[in-house]
Amino acid sequence: MEAMTQEIQPGLLTRRNFLAGGALALAGAGFGAWWWQRQIADVFVARAASYEADLGATLAAGFAELGLSGEWLKGKAVLLKPNLVEPSAVAPHINTHPRFVQAVADAFRRAGARKVVVAEGQGHVRDTELVLDLSGLRGILDEARLPFVDLNHDVVTPVPNALGLTGHKRLYLPRAVLEADLVVSLPKMKTHHWVGATLAMKNLFGVLPGMVYGWPKTPLHQAGIEKSILDINATVAPQLAIVDGIVGMEGDGPIMGEPKGMGLIVMGTNFPAVDATCCRLMGIAPERVKYLQMAAGRLGPIQEHWIRQRGESLSGLVKPFRLLPHWEKEISAVASGAMLATG
Amino acid sequence: MLVVADWIENAAKELLSLRGTAPGWSFRSGAEPFSEPSALAILGLAGAGRARAADLAATGKWLAGIQQADGSVGLAESIPEPTWPTALAILAWGSLGGFAAERSKAAGYLLGFAGAHWQKPPDDPVGHDTSIKGWPWAAGTHSWLEPTALALLALKREGHGSHERVREGTRLILDRALPGGGWNYGNTTVLGRELRPVPGPTGLALLALSGQTPRTGALERALVYLSVELPRIRAPESLCWALLGFAAWTARPGAAAGWLAEAHARMRPDGVRALQLSHLLLAGGKDALPALGLA
Numbered sequence: 001m002e003a004m005t006q007e008i009q010p011g012l013l014t015r016r017n018f019l020a021g022g023a024l025a026l027a028g029a030g031f032g033a034w035w036w037q038r039q040i041a042d043v044f045v046a047r048a049a050s051y052e053a054d055l056g057a058t059l060a061a062g063f064a065e066l067g068l069s070g071e072w073l074k075g076k077a078v079l080l081k082p083n084l085v086e087p088s089a090v091a092p093h094i095n096t097h098p099r100f101v102q103a104v105a106d107a108f109r110r111a112g113a114r115k116v117v118v119a120e121g122q123g124h125v126r127d128t129e130l131v132l133d134l135s136g137l138r139g140i141l142d143e144a145r146l147p148f149v150d151l152n153h154d155v156v157t158p159v160p161n162a163l164g165l166t167g168h169k170r171l172y173l174p175r176a177v178l179e180a181d182l183v184v185s186l187p188k189m190k191t192h193h194w195v196g197a198t199l200a201m202k203n204l205f206g207v208l209p210g211m212v213y214g215w216p217k218t219p220l221h222q223a224g225i226e227k228s229i230l231d232i233n234a235t236v237a238p239q240l241a242i243v244d245g246i247v248g249m250e251g252d253g254p255i256m257g258e259p260k261g262m263g264l265i266v267m268g269t270n271f272p273a274v275d276a277t278c279c280r281l282m283g284i285a286p287e288r289v290k291y292l293q294m295a296a297g298r299l300g301p302i303q304e305h306w307i308r309q310r311g312e313s314l315s316g317l318v319k320p321f322r323l324l325p326h327w328e329k330e331i332s333a334v335a336s337g338a339m340l341a342t343g
Numbered sequence: 344m345l346v347v348a349d350w351i352e353n354a355a356k357e358l359l360s361l362r363g364t365a366p367g368w369s370f371r372s373g374a375e376p377f378s379e380p381s382a383l384a385i386l387g388l389a390g391a392g393r394a395r396a397a398d399l400a401a402t403g404k405w406l407a408g409i410q411q412a413d414g415s416v417g418l419a420e421s422i423p424e425p426t427w428p429t430a431l432a433i434l435a436w437g438s439l440g441g442f443a444a445e446r447s448k449a450a451g452y453l454l455g456f457a458g459a460h461w462q463k464p465p466d467d468p469v470g471h472d473t474s475i476k477g478w479p480w481a482a483g484t485h486s487w488l489e490p491t492a493l494a495l496l497a498l499k500r501e502g503h504g505s506h507e508r509v510r511e512g513t514r515l516i517l518d519r520a521l522p523g524g525g526w527n528y529g530n531t532t533v534l535g536r537e538l539r540p541v542p543g544p545t546g547l548a549l550l551a552l553s554g555q556t557p558r559t560g561a562l563e564r565a566l567v568y569l570s571v572e573l574p575r576i577r578a579p580e581s582l583c584w585a586l587l588g589f590a591a592w593t594a595r596p597g598a599a600a601g602w603l604a605e606a607h608a609r610m611r612p613d614g615v616r617a618l619q620l621s622h623l624l625l626a627g628g629k630d631a632l633p634a635l636g637l638a
Binding site for chain 2: 252
């Protein structure tokens with residue numbers, strides 16, 4: 001058993017080896033502690049004024065600050081998972097911005113990735129081509145010659161559920177996810193009317209195929225959204241989160257909310273730590289967000305003193321997101337009595 | 344300049360080539376066949392009249408081969424659940440003619456299969472009536488718009504249009520209509536906010552309601568919504584269902600042939616082409632509505 005205080009070593013165990021054998025061997029008691037529980041995690045925060053800014057330089061700085069060396073990235077097959085849950089031409093702030101996706105793809109290509117694909121299994125709209133059209137991503141895919149994989153319609157394989165909180169013994173994963181060396185979550189910084197906030201961890205709902213779980217993915221919702229978030233993250237074993245916080249969504253997220261200009265990018269290899277940091281930036285107390293409470297000690301740290309802030313300090317960057325009334329007292333850092341992040 | 348007949352011919356050829364020597368279609372070349380692309384390919388090729396009956400019958404037989412003892416059809420031979428493709432299999436078999444025993448058994452399964460339903464409390468955050476019984480994507484879960492619409496189409500095709508389950512499914516679809524017009528995956532309002540319509544589910548709902556209900560306000564609002572959206576849609580699946588749903592209640596727009604040709608011309612090379620070609624052929628064929636069991 002590893003010490004509980006070791007730092008993250010990217011690439012300690014490859015995803016494909018883990019999914020091929022590790023999950024089988026480690027599913028159940030002790031797995032979470034062995035593989036996921038990290039007591040110190042680095043999270044990189046950077047300012048990015050707009051989608052037209054030099055995002056490449058910011059992303060390269062993030063890789064360096066997180067210790068993701070060129071050697072680690074070189075030759076990898078990378079799957080980028082944006083959030084395209086339900087695009088609307090009149091509400092571009094619903095989705096991870098296409099220029100953001102392109103910038104991340106370019107950064108991986110420059111770092112020597114063997115292959116970069118964009119992939120999504122959106123939860124509400126069955127027609128993936130419509131999703132690409134309405135989100136504006138199609139034009140970027142064409143322009144950047146980026147392949148796209150429809151995760152809702154891919155060959156699927158049942159994989160043992162690494163945590164099993166939902167009662168689902170197996171989770172069906174698309175072949176594109178299983179074939180990837182690196183799964184990178186590219187969420188939008190948004191509020192969420194059911195779970196408070198949707199960030200790197202919740203974004204992985206879109207990795208599970210709709211043809212198995214439906215549109216919406218009701219078997220996961222009915223088993224408990226929070227439990228599902230943990231099961232999916234533990235089973236998929238993603239390596240990196242890069243949060244589009246340039247323009248987020250406040251209010252009635254993840255679809256019907258209003259745009260919130262933050263001008264930020266948040267990156268990290270430990271998803272609970274990344275999401276906790278995003279929450280602090282949003283004026284949300286991560287300790288009050290149920291799935292982050294559950295993830296703490298299972299998948300990673302959420303307490304500030306276990307998160308090593310890289311890049312910008314949080315001080316001065318916090319802009320509280322408007323929350324729906326039923327969340328205001330529940331998770332607002334101010335209303336719940338938690339301290340706003342002060343760096 | 345590609346003439347309309349050319350794209351249909353090319354689409355049909357490509358679709359047949361994607362099956363190769365396998366008994367059915369998959370999402371990736373070389374992978375095992377799946378029921379959804381196989382059933383849709385049958386519907387598309389049959390609706391467009393672009394394949395020999397014997398060629399399509401082989402895939403119909405493969406679908407029959409993976410039909411389970413209870414009449415259901417799963418995702419693939421190796422993935423028996425969920426069983427929502429059962430409705431598509433009925434429609435595919437129906438478009439081929441024959442397969443009467445399989446269709447009857449599958450229809451029996453659908454009539455006995457329902458989603459999870461409950462009386463919602465007064466403070467429930469969702470706007471729709473959760474007590475109306477329809478069809479789910481997966482067993483034991485709530486009913487949604489698209490599986491319910493597909494089940495209604497399949498059951499009506501098999502002569503069950505007046506069955507209580509079909510009448511209740513019709514009520515469900517009407518209940519899930521968005522106040523502003525059209526349908527989405529099946530939520531109307533959440534926490535008091537009206538959600539947005541989507542063209543594909545709107546078209547499917549209109550097809551399912553065809554012959555089942557008078558042209559009421561919800562229908563009129565949906566048709567107005569589609570009349571605005573249709574000229575803008577070039578995504579094959581959405582264009583297919585929106586066009587057919589619209590045509591089932593009004594008339595096929597004169598520009599439809601051009602929209603379909605454009606949609607075919609702009610298909611991405613790495614998309615799930617079998618599904619896209621099938622939808623375009625179904626929408627482009629003269630016999631699309633009869634293939635779905637509609638006059």
